[in-house]
Amino acid sequence: xxxxAFQLQVVAxxxxxxxxxxxxxxxxxxxxxxxxxxxSDVIQVLKGVSLIIRAGQIVSLLGSNGAxxxxxxxxxxxxxxxENGKVTEGSVEYDGKPIQNSSPEEITRxxxxxxxxxxQEFKYLTVEENLRVGTATRWGKPFKEDLxxxxxxxxxxxxxxxxxxxYCSGGELQMLVIGRALMAHPELLxxxxxxxxxxxxxxxxxxxxxxxxxxxxxxxxMVVEQNxxxxxxxxxxxxxxxxxxxxxxxxxxxxxxxPDIKEFxxxxxxxxxxxxxxxxxxxxxxxRWL
Amino acid sequence: MRKLRFHxxxxxxxxxxxxxAIFETDFGRLWMLIGIVLLFGVIPFVSSxxxxxxxxxIGIYSIAAVGLNILTGYTGQISLGHGAFFGVGxxxxxxxxxxxxxxxxLSLLAAGVMTAAVGFIFGLPSSRLKHLYLxxxxxxxxxxxxxxFVNWESMTGGAEGIVVMGASLFGLDLGNDRxxxxxxxxxxxxxxxxxxxxxxxxxxxxxxxxxxxxxAAEGMGIPIFRYKLLSFAISSFYAGLAGALFxxxxxxxxxxxxxxxxxxxxxxxxxxxGLGSIPGSIFGTAFIVILNxxxxxxxxxxxxxxxxxxxxxxIAPLREFVxxxxxxxxxxxxxxxxxxxxxxxxxxxxxxxxxY
Amino acid sequence: MDFFLQLLVxxxxxxxxxxxxxxxxxxxxxxxxxxxxxxxELLAIGAFLFLVFSTWARLPIxxxxxxxxxxxxxxxxxxxxxxxxxxxxxNLIEVIMMTLGLGIMFRGLLLFIFxxxxxxxxxxxxxxxxxxxxxxxxxxxNVATFIIGILFLVIFGFFFKYSSQGIYMRSVADNQPxxxxxxxxVRRVFALSWAIAFIVAAxxxxxxxxxxxxxxxxxxxxxxxxxxVVILGGLDSIGGAILGGIIIGLIExxxxxxFSTALKEIIPYIVLIFILMVKPYGLFGLVEIERV
Numbered sequence: 001x002x003x004x005a006f007q008l009q010v011v012a013x014x015x016x017x018x019x020x021x022x023x024x025x026x027x028x029x030x031x032x033x034x035x036x037x038x039x040s041d042v043i044q045v046l047k048g049v050s051l052i053i054r055a056g057q058i059v060s061l062l063g064s065n066g067a068x069x070x071x072x073x074x075x076x077x078x079x080x081x082x083e084n085g086k087v088t089e090g091s092v093e094y095d096g097k098p099i100q101n102s103s104p105e106e107i108t109r110x111x112x113x114x115x116x117x118x119x120q121e122f123k124y125l126t127v128e129e130n131l132r133v134g135t136a137t138r139w140g141k142p143f144k145e146d147l148x149x150x151x152x153x154x155x156x157x158x159x160x161x162x163x164x165x166x167y168c169s170g171g172e173l174q175m176l177v178i179g180r181a182l183m184a185h186p187e188l189l190x191x192x193x194x195x196x197x198x199x200x201x202x203x204x205x206x207x208x209x210x211x212x213x214x215x216x217x218x219x220x221x222m223v224v225e226q227n228x229x230x231x232x233x234x235x236x237x238x239x240x241x242x243x244x245x246x247x248x249x250x251x252x253x254x255x256x257x258x259p260d261i262k263e264f265x266x267x268x269x270x271x272x273x274x275x276x277x278x279x280x281x282x283x284x285x286x287x288r289w290l
Numbered sequence: 291m292r293k294l295r296f297h298x299x300x301x302x303x304x305x306x307x308x309x310x311a312i313f314e315t316d317f318g319r320l321w322m323l324i325g326i327v328l329l330f331g332v333i334p335f336v337s338s339x340x341x342x343x344x345x346x347x348i349g350i351y352s353i354a355a356v357g358l359n360i361l362t363g364y365t366g367q368i369s370l371g372h373g374a375f376f377g378v379g380x381x382x383x384x385x386x387x388x389x390x391x392x393x394x395x396l397s398l399l400a401a402g403v404m405t406a407a408v409g410f411i412f413g414l415p416s417s418r419l420k421h422l423y424l425x426x427x428x429x430x431x432x433x434x435x436x437x438x439f440v441n442w443e444s445m446t447g448g449a450e451g452i453v454v455m456g457a458s459l460f461g462l463d464l465g466n467d468r469x470x471x472x473x474x475x476x477x478x479x480x481x482x483x484x485x486x487x488x489x490x491x492x493x494x495x496x497x498x499x500x501x502x503x504x505x506a507a508e509g510m511g512i513p514i515f516r517y518k519l520l521s522f523a524i525s526s527f528y529a530g531l532a533g534a535l536f537x538x539x540x541x542x543x544x545x546x547x548x549x550x551x552x553x554x555x556x557x558x559x560x561x562x563x564g565l566g567s568i569p570g571s572i573f574g575t576a577f578i579v580i581l582n583x584x585x586x587x588x589x590x591x592x593x594x595x596x597x598x599x600x601x602x603x604x605i606a607p608l609r610e611f612v613x614x615x616x617x618x619x620x621x622x623x624x625x626x627x628x629x630x631x632x633x634x635x636x637x638x639x640x641x642x643x644x645x646y
Numbered sequence: 647m648d649f650f651l652q653l654l655v656x657x658x659x660x661x662x663x664x665x666x667x668x669x670x671x672x673x674x675x676x677x678x679x680x681x682x683x684x685x686x687e688l689l690a691i692g693a694f695l696f697l698v699f700s701t702w703a704r705l706p707i708x709x710x711x712x713x714x715x716x717x718x719x720x721x722x723x724x725x726x727x728x729x730x731x732x733x734x735x736x737n738l739i740e741v742i743m744m745t746l747g748l749g750i751m752f753r754g755l756l757l758f759i760f761x762x763x764x765x766x767x768x769x770x771x772x773x774x775x776x777x778x779x780x781x782x783x784x785x786x787x788n789v790a791t792f793i794i795g796i797l798f799l800v801i802f803g804f805f806f807k808y809s810s811q812g813i814y815m816r817s818v819a820d821n822q823p824x825x826x827x828x829x830x831x832v833r834r835v836f837a838l839s840w841a842i843a844f845i846v847a848a849x850x851x852x853x854x855x856x857x858x859x860x861x862x863x864x865x866x867x868x869x870x871x872x873x874x875v876v877i878l879g880g881l882d883s884i885g886g887a888i889l890g891g892i893i894i895g896l897i898e899x900x901x902x903x904x905f906s907t908a909l910k911e912i913i914p915y916i917v918l919i920f921i922l923m924v925k926p927y928g929l930f931g932l933v934e935i936e937r938v
Binding site: 368430558565608613614625 | 743
């Protein structure tokens with residue numbers, strides 16, 4: 001009996017050391033370890049998702065609608081709670097400390113900021129006031145330099161700083177919400193579909209800015225996107241989700257060259273033309289992910 | 291003979307008619323039949339006069355509450371003037387009965403139509419106002435009508451009010467509570483039947499569309515202003531009819547009962563009962579009326595006890611306190627209202643012993 | 647002419663009183679979009695608490711005033727925690743009903759403790775504040791009201807427009823999920839806004855108590871009078887509340903002075919409906935921005 005307990009202890013210590021080692025060695029910023037998420041105690045959305053985000057990288061998360069991408073982000077940022085969701089199994093470790101099921105107030109103060117899907121601006125606040133809300137994690141001070149920084153990245157915002165956010169265009173709003181998140185000095189920035197409803201040129205611009213933020217500020221980024229082509233161009237690493245599971249992961253370059261990804265997300269087959277769904281092979285390949 | 295229908299274990303509806311059916315199973319019809327037989331055949335003959343009085347009050351208020359639920363629960367427009375609409379109906383019926391000696395049914399109908407017209411007028415601000423601003427506009431309507439009740443003395447008799455002659459219907463004297471019981475509940479059943487069926491028509495669907503997203507409803511080609519006004523008019527018609535019954539029931543009316551407090555009670559009824567639910571309006575009304583009666587009995591009892599010990603007056607406010615507390619607790623613990631409790635209880639009976 | 651001037655002065659004083667009563671109401675609306683139907687009772691709570699400290703416990707006025715503020719602040723926290731926090735995320739109408747239920751509850755409780763009689767404070771305002779100008783007289787209380795009103799206007803105007811905490815409060819009222827995602831402490835904002843609203847209501851309640859005496863029924867009736875005032879100015883505008891208060895006060899005194907006293911109760915509401923038909927969000931209210 002006793003020796004058994006001792007053995008367990010040894011194993012536990014070993015696991016602890018090894019994870020510590022892993023974290024230190026490979027510069028892991030965020031470790032999502034086999035999490036399950038259940039909404040309202042009945043609907044299971046994530047079924048064992050594991051991700052690793054290394055410091056200073058851009059990681060993109062791809063997948064069709066309802067695959068669980070947004071839920072994964074919410075599980076990391078703590079915004080599951082208002083939606084009545086919960087991480088029931090597994091752990092989310094940030095800088096080696098578990099943060100699953102913490103409140104969003106705590107998590108944002110650790111430096112994880114999520115930019116919500118669909119431009120959740122504060123309609124009745126001016127652009128500048130919107131940006132100032134981003135300073136909530138440190139009681140509002142200081143904000144002057146940060147404002148200048150944001151205006152450097154998004155000059156379009158400076159021109160509109162006194163106007164109500166509710167009257168801004170979609171492109172300006174997307175810049176606004178990213179800028180607002182930057183105000184919080186994020187170490188890990190979670191972007192949920194930054195290209196939603198934007199013109200192709202604007203999408204390009206936004207993604208270039210995202211890359212610049214990553215390079216100049218050293219911010220680690222996780223980008224959920226439907227525009228897989230764009231996302232894989234700027235990302236270092238990518239994950240593909242389907243039905244609440246990660247079905248594929250690789251470096252961004254490899255993903256871009258992967259025939260399945262090409263077929264289902266980039267919309268081109270090896271020959272360059274769209275494949276027909278009558279094609280039995282593609283059907284099988286799709287099935288293999290599920 | 292067609293087959294009896296039971297609850298299916300899944301969604302097997304094949305036509306829109308099935309989807310729209312009021313009764314999912316023949317059990318529903320059976321229960322309704324049993325309910326109606328109980329309502330008209332048993333209850334009035336076994337209840338004591340006091341119970342009958344309370345039931346009558348519940349019946350009258352229920353009609354008005356169903357009306358408010360059409361406006362608030364279906365169309366999503368909150369009104370703080372329903373109590374005054376109720377009063378308009380009461381005054382119209384009372385004036386017609388005392389001054390023109392109009393027959394019972396005619397003055398009932400006239401009260402309904404008159405109140406619908408007043409409701410229409412006070413619904414006009416809804417063309418431009420929304421949410422809280424509309425709420426306050428209806429509050430303004432409440433105060434303006436209260437003022438009219440008190441100050442238009444030539445018609446309403448001012449603060450002294452009007453005495454209504456006992457009415458008769460088909461040669462029956464409606465003076466006693468039992469005959470009046472039949473009239474009230476016949477009207478209640480009729481009005482519920484109308485309200486339930488309203489939900490299945492294009493009007494009802496338009497109302498619900500406006501509640502859920504008025505901009506989108508407008509985009510779908512629903513003339514929202516016209517439908518909002520219609521909703522105000524229908525809901526006021528219910529209130530007016532109920533008010534007229536109230537006038538005949540109490541035989542004398544003064545401006546006092548139709549104050550803001552009554553409007554608040556109506557809103558409390560539909561919230562406690564369940565917004566947008568017709569049975570909910572009746573449960574809510576029953577809850578509020580019974581709570582009021584119980585509280586007045588308890589305070590009366592305590593005052594009698596207290597009078598011997600010289601602390602009589604101080605207990606009366608407790609009634610208000612408990613009333614407020616009941617609303618507060620209901621909203622915290624069952625925000626969907628009694629209708630939801632009823633649904634859960636019913637389905638757990640139906641599904642017993644397998645809970646899902 | 648003198649009659650006209652006196653009416654003018656009375657109207658403005660009354661209006662400032664209304665405006666002052668409305669401030670706490672606007673506070674809550676601005677930071678949590680809740681229409682507080684218990685506002686009259688909040689006024690009464692503050693007034694009675696001050697009565698307990700100043701008259702019953704015979705504490706010095708300054709100390710009594712301070713204790714009232716601390717007490718109402720704490721009470722605001724408790725009320726928010728017990729009754730309003732469970733409703734975060736529920737429908738608007740349920741929250742409104744909750745404030746209504748709370749109001750009824752408070753009124754019952756206050757009546758139970760203090761009874762329906764009129765109480766009054768000891769006279770403590772300096773007489774030197776009274777302004778005599780020809781035949782027109784402005785009593786010291788009204789001067790004090792004016793000063794307090796302007797003070798509030800400036801303080802809260804700056805607070806909401808420039809301070810970080812004020813901006814966070816507005817952001818929560820605007821878009822709760824987004825505020826959460828940026829780390830705004832939403833629960834703390836709600837608690838704080840109720841606590842501040844309790845304080846502001848207490849101060850207004852005390853001033854009202856000095857002028858009219860302290861009576862549960864009257865103070866809770868003022869809670870209803872607040873509606874035309876704030877709606878007229880626009881629900882979320884503090885400056886609007888002050889102007890709305892003055893307009894309603896003037897309308898009331900002039901109809902009372904030149905027409906009839908019965909009419910003055912409803913004229914504000916009639917004016918209100920007409921103004922709302924022209925400007926649906928009040929004179930200074932934020933126009934709702936709708937994107938479909």
